[in-house]
Amino acid sequence: MTAAKKVSGKPAAEMFDDIPVLRRKWRAALKPGERLPRYEDVMLGSLGRLADHIALLRGEGALELSRSGRYVQKWLGEERWDIPVAELSPDCATALTEAACIALATGQPHHASAHCVRDGMVRIYDLLALPTASRWGATLVGAYVNERGTQYNLLDAIFSATDDAVVSLATLRDAAGRPFDLQIVHHNRSAGALLKAAAGSLLWRRVREGGTLLASPEVMEFLLEAVSGGRGEQLEIENEGRYLRLSATAFADVVSLTISDVTALKRRDASFRLLFDNNPMPMWVFDAETKQFLSVNDAAVQHYGYSRATFLRMRLHEIWPEDEWESHAEALERLGDAYHSSRNWRHLRADGSEIEVLTFGRRVAFDDRDGYLVAVVDITERRKAEARIAHMAHHDGLTDLPNREHFQERLKQALDQAGGRRVGVLYIDLDLFKNINDSFGHPAGDRLLKQVAERLTTAVRGANLAARLGGDEFAVILAADVSPNEASACATLLIDMLKAPYDIDGQEMVIGASIGIALSPGDGTTSEELMRNADMALYRAKSDGGGVHHFFEREMDLQAQKRRDMELDLRRAFANGEFELHYQPLVSIASDRISGFESLLRWRHPDKGMISPAEFIPVAEDIGLITQLGEWVLREACAEAVNWPADVKVAVNLSPAQFRSRNLVQIVISALAQSGLSPRRLELEITESIFLAETEANLAILHQLRELGVGISMDDFGTGYSSLSYLRSFPFDKIKIDQSFVKDLAQRPDCSAIVRAISGLGRSLNITTTAEGVETEDQLDWLRAEGCNEVQGFLFSAARPAAEIAKLLADFGQRASRAA
Numbered sequence: 001m002t003a004a005k006k007v008s009g010k011p012a013a014e015m016f017d018d019i020p021v022l023r024r025k026w027r028a029a030l031k032p033g034e035r036l037p038r039y040e041d042v043m044l045g046s047l048g049r050l051a052d053h054i055a056l057l058r059g060e061g062a063l064e065l066s067r068s069g070r071y072v073q074k075w076l077g078e079e080r081w082d083i084p085v086a087e088l089s090p091d092c093a094t095a096l097t098e099a100a101c102i103a104l105a106t107g108q109p110h111h112a113s114a115h116c117v118r119d120g121m122v123r124i125y126d127l128l129a130l131p132t133a134s135r136w137g138a139t140l141v142g143a144y145v146n147e148r149g150t151q152y153n154l155l156d157a158i159f160s161a162t163d164d165a166v167v168s169l170a171t172l173r174d175a176a177g178r179p180f181d182l183q184i185v186h187h188n189r190s191a192g193a194l195l196k197a198a199a200g201s202l203l204w205r206r207v208r209e210g211g212t213l214l215a216s217p218e219v220m221e222f223l224l225e226a227v228s229g230g231r232g233e234q235l236e237i238e239n240e241g242r243y244l245r246l247s248a249t250a251f252a253d254v255v256s257l258t259i260s261d262v263t264a265l266k267r268r269d270a271s272f273r274l275l276f277d278n279n280p281m282p283m284w285v286f287d288a289e290t291k292q293f294l295s296v297n298d299a300a301v302q303h304y305g306y307s308r309a310t311f312l313r314m315r316l317h318e319i320w321p322e323d324e325w326e327s328h329a330e331a332l333e334r335l336g337d338a339y340h341s342s343r344n345w346r347h348l349r350a351d352g353s354e355i356e357v358l359t360f361g362r363r364v365a366f367d368d369r370d371g372y373l374v375a376v377v378d379i380t381e382r383r384k385a386e387a388r389i390a391h392m393a394h395h396d397g398l399t400d401l402p403n404r405e406h407f408q409e410r411l412k413q414a415l416d417q418a419g420g421r422r423v424g425v426l427y428i429d430l431d432l433f434k435n436i437n438d439s440f441g442h443p444a445g446d447r448l449l450k451q452v453a454e455r456l457t458t459a460v461r462g463a464n465l466a467a468r469l470g471g472d473e474f475a476v477i478l479a480a481d482v483s484p485n486e487a488s489a490c491a492t493l494l495i496d497m498l499k500a501p502y503d504i505d506g507q508e509m510v511i512g513a514s515i516g517i518a519l520s521p522g523d524g525t526t527s528e529e530l531m532r533n534a535d536m537a538l539y540r541a542k543s544d545g546g547g548v549h550h551f552f553e554r555e556m557d558l559q560a561q562k563r564r565d566m567e568l569d570l571r572r573a574f575a576n577g578e579f580e581l582h583y584q585p586l587v588s589i590a591s592d593r594i595s596g597f598e599s600l601l602r603w604r605h606p607d608k609g610m611i612s613p614a615e616f617i618p619v620a621e622d623i624g625l626i627t628q629l630g631e632w633v634l635r636e637a638c639a640e641a642v643n644w645p646a647d648v649k650v651a652v653n654l655s656p657a658q659f660r661s662r663n664l665v666q667i668v669i670s671a672l673a674q675s676g677l678s679p680r681r682l683e684l685e686i687t688e689s690i691f692l693a694e695t696e697a698n699l700a701i702l703h704q705l706r707e708l709g710v711g712i713s714m715d716d717f718g719t720g721y722s723s724l725s726y727l728r729s730f731p732f733d734k735i736k737i738d739q740s741f742v743k744d745l746a747q748r749p750d751c752s753a754i755v756r757a758i759s760g761l762g763r764s765l766n767i768t769t770t771a772e773g774v775e776t777e778d779q780l781d782w783l784r785a786e787g788c789n790e791v792q793g794f795l796f797s798a799a800r801p802a803a804e805i806a807k808l809l810a811d812f813g814q815r816a817s818r819a820a
Contacts, residue, residue, distance in 0.1 A: 055096070055143045057085065059104045059131075063097055072145050075116070075125065091116045099129035100141040107131055124148045164260045165191035169207070171227050171253035179227045182207045182214075182255060194244065194259050213239050219246065223257070226250045236262070282376040284311070285366045291316040291332070294366050303378065305350030319347045321354060335372065337363045344379065355380045396468040398446055399453030407467035407475055411527040414463075414479040415520060423520045424478035424487045427534040428494065431512030431546040433472040440504070447504050448511070455497050475534070484519060484551065491515040491549035499547070514541040515549035523552045566619050569605065574625060574632075579603055581636050582799035585808060586651065586770060586792050589784050594812045596649030596683065598792065599637040600799045601629065621657065630658045631667050638675035638682065640802050645809065651683040651713065656690045659697075665704045672708075679709035683734065687715050691729070702730055713770070717758060732767055739773025739793070745782055752782070759786045 052069035055076075063085040065078075073079050076092050085093050085100075095114035103110040114125040128144040168186035171179045183206050192198060195212040207214045207223070214220070222235045226248035235246045243266040247258045276283055282300035286293050296311045304311075304319065320328045324346055340360045347357050361374040394406035402410065414423045430452065437445040449472065456466040456474060463479040476494070478487060498513040516538025524530040533552040536559070541550040573579060583597035603611040620626045634652050641650035658664050672679055684705060690698045702712055713734035714727070727735070737758050744751040755771070762769035771783050774793030783791060800808055 053145050055145060057096065057100050057141045057143060059100065059141055063100055072143075075145055075147075089116075095125070095127055096129075096143060099127045099143060103129035103131045103141055162188070163190055164258050165194040167191050167195075167202075167257045167259070169223065169255045169257060171250075171255065172206070173253075179224055179253075182223055182227075185254075191259070194261060196240075213237070213244070222246065223248060223255060226255055227253070276373075279375075282378070283374065284376075285364065285371045285373050286316055288335075288363065288370040288372055294369065294371055300376070303349075303376075304347070310350075321346050321348060335361070335363075344383070347376075356383050396453075399450055399468050401453050401456070401474070402465060402467040404467065404469045407465065407469065407477070408527050408531070410465050410467075411477055411530065414477055415525070415527060415530075418479075418481070418520065420521065421481040422483065423530070424476075424482040424490075425518045425530045425534040426476040426478065426487070426491055426494070426549075427469075427516040427518075427531070427538040428474040428476065428498075429514050429538055429542060430472035430474075430498070431514055431542075433511050436509055436511065440507075440509070444504050444507075444509075448502055448509060451502050451504075452498060456494070459494060459497055475531070482519070487517050487519060488549065488551075491517060495547065495549065512547045514538060514546045516541055516552065517549060518552040563619070566616065567623050570616060570620055570623065570625055573603060573605070574628065578605065579629065579632065580801065581633065581640065582801055583640075583650075583805055584792060584799040585797050585812070586649075586790050587796050587812075588790055589780075589788060592812075592815070594648060594809060595790060596651055597641070597644075597805065598651040598685070598799075599633060599640075599653075601633055602799075621655070624657075626655050626657045627661050630655055631671075634667065635671045635674065638671045638677045640805075641681060642675050642677045644805065646678075646681070648809070649681045649683055649711070650677075651685050653685045653715065654690075656687075659690050659701060664701055665708075668705060668708065668710065680711075683711040683713050685713045685715040685736070699730060706731075727761075727765065727767075734768040734770055734790075735762055736770045736772055736792075737788070739771075742771050742773045742779060742783075742793075743775075745779055755783070755788075756786050759783075759788050762789070763787055 052071040055065060055068040055072045058064045065076075065081060065083055065085055065088070068076065068078075068081065076088055078088055085096055087093075088096070092114060095112050099110050099112040102112075109128060109130045112127045112129070114127060116123050116125065125145055125147050130142045130144070132142060166188045167184055169182040170185045172181040172183055174180050183204060184202050185204070187202050191202060195202065195214065197212050202212070205211070207220060209215070214223070216237075218237060219235065222233060226233045227250050229250070233248050235248075237244050237246065241263075242261055243263045245260045245262045247260070249256050276295070276297050279297055280299055282297065282303045284293055284296040284300050292315050293311050296308060301308050301311065306314070316332070317325055317328065328345070338361065340358070344356050345359060346354050348354060356379050358377040358379055359374055360377070361372045364371055364373045366373075394403060394409075395401065396403045411423070411425065433445065433448070436448055449468075452474070453466075453468060456476070460466040460476055465477040465479070467475050467477075469475050476490070478490060482490075495513045495515060499511065502509045502511070516534045516536065518524060518530045518534035518537060520530055523533045537550045537552040539559075540553075541548050544550070580602050581599045582602050583599055585594045586596040586598060587593070588595040601613055601617075603613075603616055605611050617626070620629055637650050637652050641648070644650075654664070658667075668682075668684075671677075672682065686702075706712060711733040712730070713736055714732045715736045716738045717735040735758065737755055741751045741755050741758075745755060759769050761767075768789045769787075770790040770792060771779075771788050772792050774780055774783065774791040774795045776795060779793075780791060780795060797808060
């Protein structure tokens with residue numbers, strides 16, 4: 001930027017220094033009655049030629065032009081004084097206001113610039129505003145104005161700044177007035193580059209002379225048509241790998257031609273078209289105003305089923321279901337430059353089917369029309385999957401009945417809506433279902449459960465609900481103000497229906513059902529209370545042998561609490577080491593010596609004393625503690641038996657749960673190795689219940705144990721269904737005659753016949769027979785006579801703690817010695 005010029009010998013910033021002196025001299029020279037002239041006149045009059053470049057502005061209230069010199073008047077295009085600055089031309093007023101206001105506010109000179117357009121020329125003026133105070137009473141600003149030496153043509157600046165070629169061509173006509181050529185009379189700098197010619201060689205060149213792309217027949221015809229038509233025309237051409245767009249407008253015989261290089265745009269369009277056409281996602285472009293489809297890709301044609309021609313005749317609303325027209329239209333009114341679905345939309349396909357979609361769009365220019373490019377994501381299958389997942393979250397995967405969570409939600413709803421009326425909950429447990437699973441396998445059991453669910457669905461209708469809680473447990477909600485009689489009748493109907501035979505893979509199967517009933521509000525006012533109390537009533541029905549139903553009674557709650565206390569105490573007892581082993585001797589009839597001991601689990605409760613195994617073993621099985629207890633018994637018995645004489649064995653009972661754990665063999669090996677006990681001194685007692693499930697697998701485990709050298713005994717022989725068949729399945733070392741037969745030997749001939757038969761069977765198969773529960777000498781004599789090998793019972797000793805075993809062995813040794 002050039003500095004302001006000096007018009008006189010003094011610098012512009014010092015041009016007002018003489019004013020106070022002039023004022024004093026002027027006042028002294030006044031004659032009586034004469035008034036002091038206006039301060040502005042004094043200032044301008046004292047500045048000589050510099051006054052032409054000065055404008056004086058009053059700063060009180062709205063800024064006013066008070067006086068101005070001739071140069072300033074020409075700059076402003078205004079000769080009047082005492083007018084608001086706001087009435088001056090905007091380009092001057094803006095610069096004056098800025099400079100004057102800042103000078104007044106700061107009390108310092110302020111420099112500004114003004115750009116003014118006059119006759120197409122841009123001129124730049126420097127302004128220097130200096131605040132001054134007057135004792136005449138006015139607050140003034142003196143503004144010095146001077147033009148810089150630089151100026152430029154505005155149109156040249158605009159045309160030169162653009163990358164487009166701008167060419168003016170004059171039309172040349174023949175004698176008949178027909179246009180035959182055009183001559184370049186003006187062009188900007190970019191014309192040379194786009195026309196591939198030196199800029200200096202273009203001016204006054206005729207088009208037909210050649211040397212530029214304008215001479216091509218196609219372009220020449222285009223220019224002459226523009227002259228003849230007198231309107232704007234456009235043409236796109238390819239020239240040496242470039243794409244050029246020509247726009248021509250004729251004004252009489254002068255043609256204004258603009259040439260734009262659109263190569264990059266074309267490449268972007270080609271890339272867009274490639275991405276658009278080959279995109280696997282349905283896409284389209286629609287007109288922002290008419291909502292008509294302007295273009296659709298192949299994926300949209302294939303996905304929606306409309307032909308491309310049909311699509312391009314359609315408008316957006318034609319793919320909307322009628323019930324969504326209004327919401328679609330409202331959404332379109334709110335579209336910005338870019339949008340994405342704020343919700344799922346439904347669209348119609350050509351076959352009339354509906355799909356759920358999400359849409360994403362962006363405003364684009366398409367074929368010189370304002371439009372939106374839209375991508376569509378079909379979420380129909382995802383929504384179906386979500387619905388399936390939601391269904392699965394609330395329904396049982398096997399039977400498709402509502403699951404426990406759904407049952408609880410529905411029960412809460414029923415109670416909320418009951419308004420004090422009765423709501424019934426029926427807990428159902430299938431009787432004998434475990435036998436089906438054990439005998440026929442889980443696949444058959446699963447098919448049976450499906451048929452049970454179908455029967456329940458058929459029987460439970462309306463506002464009522466049937467659900468599967470897990471395993472072979474089901475439940476029913478009776479929501480319609482059910483009476484006790486109605487609940488009882490429903491339970492009876494369900495029991496009768498469920499015990500009818502089932503056809504599973506061509507095989508008839510029969511099960512039963514037990515049902516517990518709880519009714520609100522008497523048996524509970526919350527879903528948790530009703531379900532808990534119905535479960536307790538079911539437990540009572542099962543305890544009564546099954547196949548019946550029971551209503552909840554308050555004393556059941558006490559029994560349930562006792563059961564829960566037992567469970568908690570059991571877990572604590574195992575952690576605290578409250579269990580111990582007692583040992584009952586097995587006596588050889590032939591030698592009258594102890595041949596071994598059966599280890600029996602005992603629980604010494606810190607508060608309740610010794611608790612019978614009959615009380616806690618079933619609970620331990622139910623809560624899954626029996627496997628851990630069984631392993632502890634095995635390890636403890638082996639560790640104790642290693643201290644006994646080498647010919648004394650130890651017998652340990654195994655539960656079916658230990659077989660199901662599948663690591664039984666490894667545990668036995670570990671217990672023997674850890675204790676140092678010989679496998680020949682360990683007997684493992686099993687019941688026939690292990691053959692009721694997974695028989696082949698369990699037989700394989702027994703054979704592995706036998707290979708270790710461990711003895712295998714069949715306990716409670718004769719009490720099951722197929723004891724003889726099990727003797728054929730596995731070569732047992734010992735069979736133990738159940739004490740129920742021994743107890744009644746003298747009173748019941750059938751018992752003595754059974755014991756005689758078992759003893760004879762043992763001799764025939766070379767299997768040791770042991771009689772349990774021997775309490776009298778008569779029983780002992782009878783068993784000896786029948787050839788029984790071993791006896792066990794209170795006649796010899798009750799089960800004793802480990803600390804008493806040494807004395808018990810010594811006592812028996814002495815007795816045997818005396819007998820000899």
